[in-house]
Amino acid sequence: MFEMTDESKYALNVHDLTVAYDFKPVLWDIHLQVPEGVLMAIVGPNGAGKSTLIKAILGIQKKIAGTVEIFGKPYEKMRKEVAYVPQKGTVDWDFPTTAFDVVKMGTYGELGWFRRPSKKQKIAALEALEKVGMLPFKNRQISQLSGGQQQRIFLARALVQNASIYIMDEPFQGVDATTEIAIINILKELRSSGKTLVVVHHDLQTIPEYFDWVTFLNVKKIATGPIKEIFNDENLAKTYGINYKVTINK
Amino acid sequence: MILPQFEIQIVASLVAIACAIIGVFLVLRKMSLISDAISHSILLGIVLGFFITHDLNSPVLILFAALVGVLTVVLVEFIQKTKLVKEDTAIGLVFPALFSIGIILISTNASDIHLDIDAVLLGELAFAPFDRFIVMDYDLGPKSVWIMGGILLIIVVSLFLFYKELKVTTFDPGLSAVLGISPILIHYGLMSISSITIVGAFDAVGAILVVAFIIVPASTAYLITDNLRKMLIYSVAFGVISAILGYWLAFILDASIAGAMTAVLGLIFILVYLIAPKHGFLSNLSLQKRQAKEVKMLTLLLHLNSLNDGIENEEREIKHLYRHFRWTKKQANSILKFAEENGMIEIDKELIFLTNKGKEFSAKAIDYIITNRDDKIEGMKNEFMLFRG
């Protein structure tokens, strides 16, 4: 009883998550509690298990142990509350489909088997496209889009889901400066409207500017919390293993 | 054993060795299926050569066949460059096209001459001893022996001359450019020699067996080692063994020699697949089970490690295991037993405590996990699969 109400206040609650493959431990005993309404970055060196963490949370990657709860309930029951934005590079962009089609895919979870996207879903998709500035490109074949445009489409697809939690894997990788700014503004807007955002991020320099929470990860969770408290040299050193000095440009 | 039987096995062994060597490089370069493609499309070359010479035994046929083999590679790469379709789609389009043209040419123009398509595809080793190489009234043995022998000689010489280049371009193409070795030259050299080998071999053993001899022994070897030299040796060994055993299998069953040799190749592959020490399927299975157990145990230990000493925390309760780790009762019991057996924990009234050994172990494990440095777990590697990496 006591546990339930305490834990359900967290948007995302990960307990004892452990993943190992190919005889190597990749994620160990991860405890991660993310409160509602934060814009959080997950950082760590290459091979730290950041993508794996995301995939394990979403049930895409098999885990050896651990539980994942969304607002106090098991993840499998709460899929509709979570929107995933995978890494751009995992997809074949020569696939025959348009930007509009990709965004419409975001409505499939809500539709369930056998139903087709109706006017309502199409309008939602168009609105999402507008939001990310891709409406003029809606009928463009995705292979003709630039890296930044592709990333926007992925974001639009997630927006359509109307979820409470967004989980994104390196959304700023390989993206032009304008797109980066556009995306982070959308994310901040989402945060202001009460959404929770978990973002795997590769660029330490921009963290204080973009995010309000951070989680340091390197196979184990090193630290998590508000930027002011957690984003410091000590944690950086623990995570990256060297004397990392970060000047925070205000 | 009578002479023809002996000769058949010699021919087969020569084919096996030649194909095994080429196969190693094709498999490592992920180009195995180009051998399948070439082995089918060279039919066209044979047909064209036949139209020109009207002589089934003319070496022109082999020449044309080899040329078509290289043409196949060129066409496939041309299509791949256009990026209109994916790599393997290109292969799947080119060889049936060339093969079909070959068949159509045969049916329309040469139906009076029996160009036995089945023999072409399936080969007939049984006839090898009868086709002899006669020079000035001296019977020098089956023609196939000379042809395959010649090809094998070319292969071995090329292997010696270009071993370094082949190795670098196969394992580290980027480096090869830096070293001034042209990967393209090596690539086309390999393709040409493969083409010639396939042509020479399939006269004796047919298209399918050539593909089998190229891909299967090399793949089997790859299951055992990733050292190039060893792989070549194993590959050749598997090829020759299959050739000889296969022959006798066909003899006993009175069935197709090519089929029998392929079946033996497959059998050896499956055996190695199942039981190979490091990468075999069965050993993987048992290792995985053991690994899963160890990982769970380590999870438990690390969890305990993070709790404060001596405090009777509800997190120490055995019941906690079910709830938080989502382990079943059976799983939890087996892990607890495992941990106890290894002296890592003590159980006192439903609460679990770390022993000193357990604490030490956890500390070292954490160190290793964070820093990824092998020296942290030196002592533990032998006991625990988990850290063997």
Place this chain on the structure above:
Amino acid sequence: MDIFEYISLIFTDYTIRNISLGTGALGAICGVLGSFAVLRKESLLGDAISHAALPGIVLAFMITQAKDNYVLLIGAIISGLIGTLLISGIVTNTRLKKDAALGIVLSVFFGFGMLLLTFIQKNPDATQAGLDKYLFGQAATLMENDVKLLSIVLGLSLLVLLMFWKELKVALFDSDYAKSIGIKTRFLDSLISFFIVLAIVLGLQTVGVVLMSAMLLAPAAAARQWTNRLYVMLIIAAILGVISGVVGTAVSTTYNNLSTGPVIVVIAILIVIISFLFSPKRGLLMRQILFIRSRKKIEQTKVLLLMYNIAKTHDDVGHPHSNKILNNFQGIGKNVLKSLENQGWIKVNEGMWLMTEKGFNYAEELNKGITL
């Protein structure tokens, strides 16, 4: 006989009608299911499975002692499915890659099948007869029942596709994302694999082993060039498949010596070549035209800017200059001058050129754009 005779025969002659319907249905199946194979990057799976089916056929015969088509078909399907499982198994559990796995299954299964076949049929001619049909297909032996079966399978696959359309689309395009929204990707993958094996096995008796790979790929590869929408691609692939089947059969029937398989494949691949060259969206011809056009445009811009910089130095921008001035700079031919004149940006007269006002303004805008 000529083409019109043949077309009328399709309606009147039982055999020809059957064969046309049969190869047409097969073509459609290959077009639709082949699209999935191509998009899943499993193009050569068709090649592997067609070879892998042989032992199943022989074993089915050995067990039942019946040359009943359906029994053999079931044997082929089982053998094909086992082959598929083995291929995945090899890729997942070892360090061998897809190409090696396909090659191993392809050659070993087929060789094993050969072993069995020659073992049970001691008479070499009988072996050849059986193998011939399997290797090259014999569309001429398609019976009404075969056509019915093909149509049923076509109908079933279309039904399944319709039911699971959007799930299949996401699963194909982005399987991680699909899993995250709760789509059962493994079930869908297995479903499609099953139908592909089915299609291949059915096609064997028409087109034969070696060529089945092409039948699965060609309509889809061609269709891809004409559209960027998935469902349109499937429709076009089906149509192209039907055309290949029917036309191929027609051609091979008219010339009695040809077996159907190779002709169908050649037609299918001709369609691919035409698509590669002439498709307005991706075709190589179009690519070349666009490339040349853009190169011309760049050249024109260079020349125009050059002229602009020269004209700028005079108070009267329309001041004529000798063509010879341009000769100091590379690559300015009469053609470029002509096209610049045609667009009204310059006037050329007796070896002299001058900029029009329109041309000068245009060049000024260009210049601004570039230096910005």
